[in-house]
Amino acid sequence: MAATGTWDAIVVGGGAAGIMAAIRSAESGRRTALLEGNQQLARKVLISGNGRCNLTNRAADDPTHYHSTQPRFPRQVLAAHPLQRTLEFFGSLGLELKEEKRGRLFPISDQAQAVVDLLEDRLAQLGVRVFRGAKVQEAIQDREGFSVRSTAGGYWAGEKLVLASGGISVAKLGADGSGLDLARAFGHQVTALRPGLVPLVSPDEYLRAAQGVKVWAEVRAPLGKGRVATDTDDLLFTPYGVSGFTILNLSARVVPLLGAGPVELEISLFPGQTPEQVSQVLQQRWEQHPERGLAFSFTGLLHAKVVSALLTKLGANAEVPVGRIGKAQRWQLAQLLTAWPVRVSQARDFDHAEVTIGGVCTTEVDPTTLESYLVPNLYLAGELLDVHGDLGGYNLQWAWASGAVAGAAG
Ligand SMILES: Cc1cc2nc3c(=O)[nH]c(=O)nc-3n(C[C@H](O)[C@H](O)[C@H](O)COP(=O)(O)OP(=O)(O)OC[C@H]3O[C@@H](n4cnc5c(N)ncnc54)[C@H](O)[C@@H]3O)c2cc1C
Numbered sequence: 001m002a003a004t005g006t007w008d009a010i011v012v013g014g015g016a017a018g019i020m021a022a023i024r025s026a027e028s029g030r031r032t033a034l035l036e037g038n039q040q041l042a043r044k045v046l047i048s049g050n051g052r053c054n055l056t057n058r059a060a061d062d063p064t065h066y067h068s069t070q071p072r073f074p075r076q077v078l079a080a081h082p083l084q085r086t087l088e089f090f091g092s093l094g095l096e097l098k099e100e101k102r103g104r105l106f107p108i109s110d111q112a113q114a115v116v117d118l119l120e121d122r123l124a125q126l127g128v129r130v131f132r133g134a135k136v137q138e139a140i141q142d143r144e145g146f147s148v149r150s151t152a153g154g155y156w157a158g159e160k161l162v163l164a165s166g167g168i169s170v171a172k173l174g175a176d177g178s179g180l181d182l183a184r185a186f187g188h189q190v191t192a193l194r195p196g197l198v199p200l201v202s203p204d205e206y207l208r209a210a211q212g213v214k215v216w217a218e219v220r221a222p223l224g225k226g227r228v229a230t231d232t233d234d235l236l237f238t239p240y241g242v243s244g245f246t247i248l249n250l251s252a253r254v255v256p257l258l259g260a261g262p263v264e265l266e267i268s269l270f271p272g273q274t275p276e277q278v279s280q281v282l283q284q285r286w287e288q289h290p291e292r293g294l295a296f297s298f299t300g301l302l303h304a305k306v307v308s309a310l311l312t313k314l315g316a317n318a319e320v321p322v323g324r325i326g327k328a329q330r331w332q333l334a335q336l337l338t339a340w341p342v343r344v345s346q347a348r349d350f351d352h353a354e355v356t357i358g359g360v361c362t363t364e365v366d367p368t369t370l371e372s373y374l375v376p377n378l379y380l381a382g383e384l385l386d387v388h389g390d391l392g393g394y395n396l397q398w399a400w401a402s403g404a405v406a407g408a409a410g
Contacts, residue, residue, distance in 0.1 A: 007033045007157070017382025037135035045116055055086075061082045066389045080401070105393055134152070159377060162406050175383070217267050220266040233249070262343045268340070269302065275339070290321060356388065
């Protein structure tokens with residue numbers, strides 16, 4: 001079979017991590033080949049942030065935003081390539097950024113395409129040879145180095161190999177698990193894989209009354225042993241359950257618990273307010289308009305569909321004039337409005353998940369270089385590894401940082 005080239009470094013996977021690895025590899029003076037199974041590079045970057053690409057976060061250096069079976073593993077990588085490096089790198093390419101809520105950073109043009117265009121420009125400038133449609137099905141190491149074969153019969157040989165082939169979420173974009181198989185073939189273990197940053201399914205049928213409505217809410221998720229994770233932001237009611245920033249963000253910690261049965265989330269529609277304060281709000285409204293029916297009494301305060309779901313949950317008569325409602329029932333409502341129990345029983349599948357929880361076992365990888373402890377000169381980066389970040393640009397920061405470290409090392 002005709003060789004498609006001999007290289008100092010071969011990078012498998014042309015997503016955020018692989019592109020960054022190829023750039024740093026070439027900047028370190030290596031003749032570098034980048035092999036991407038798709039015809040297009042970085043398809044996930046293109047759809048990230050609803051096509052606007054939330055490429056990092058002002059708080060990206062805070063290690064508590066990253067999660068792994070070995071929680072300390074990501075720290076050294078993030079320290080080696082902190083936020084400042086990401087900002088300098090993209091700044092040098094000509095990308096201007098703007099900050100949105102919760103420190104999220106986006107291209108000022110609101111175009112993920114701009115990020116990919118500038119990365120491709122840098123690859124070309126450095127002479128990185130990009131092979132598109134190169135779906136790698138085998139990678140082996142012998143005394144000469146690595147031999148890599150694609151499904152279409154391409155063959156590459158190289159001294160250093162970087163695997164940056166992603167997790168398994170939204171497989172139609174390219175990361176379909178074939179890269180994890182390459183890592184397994186080198187002897188690496190892969191931890192249990194679960195969908196992360198994903199909407200959650202609720203068995204509470206009455207919730208469907210609120211579908212399509214987005215509210216501002218505080219969502220609390222019990223994590224066991226008295227620990228609770230909280231997020232205050234958008235909450236979206238859907239035909240299957242719940243989504244929105246709060247749910248996606250908390251999902252990474254809730255999903256692993258769902259194997260043991262449903263988890264009961266607690267939702268406050270009045271973040272920061274006590275049931276006493278909410279009860280007072282209701283009292284004032286009801287004193288002003290005592291003739292109004294219970295459901296109508298919320299008009300102007302809460303979305304009617306949400307009120308409908310809440311009153312069903314409470315088993316309350318929507319028509320009863322509020323002037324006739326006693327203190328005890330008002331208190332019950334105030335408690336529901338500040339601590340509404342909503343059960344979630346499963347995550348939506350990987351096709352709806354922004355990231356994969358789990359990946360190549362990090363105990364088998366050197367956290368200072370991302371070189372495999374099992375196979376010298378093999379490096380692993382990005383979502384392929386058992387590391388994921390919170391919602392808000394942290395996953396791309398992990399991809400840039402780990403790609404940069406793996407690409408430069410060796
Ligand atoms: C809808 C959506 C929105 C998101 N929005 C954001 C956001 O705004 N901010 C944020 O930080 N994160 C976001 N993420 C997560 C983020 O995009 C990913 O964590 C990140 O892109 C992972 O980068 P990666 O390079 O490790 O993997 P990937 O981007 O998955 O890249 C892996 C590449 O390897 C290729 N590949 C796989 N197997 C092979 C093979 N055998 N041979 C050759 N090539 C192969 C794939 O085709 C793919 O191009 C989002 C994810 C999704 C799904």
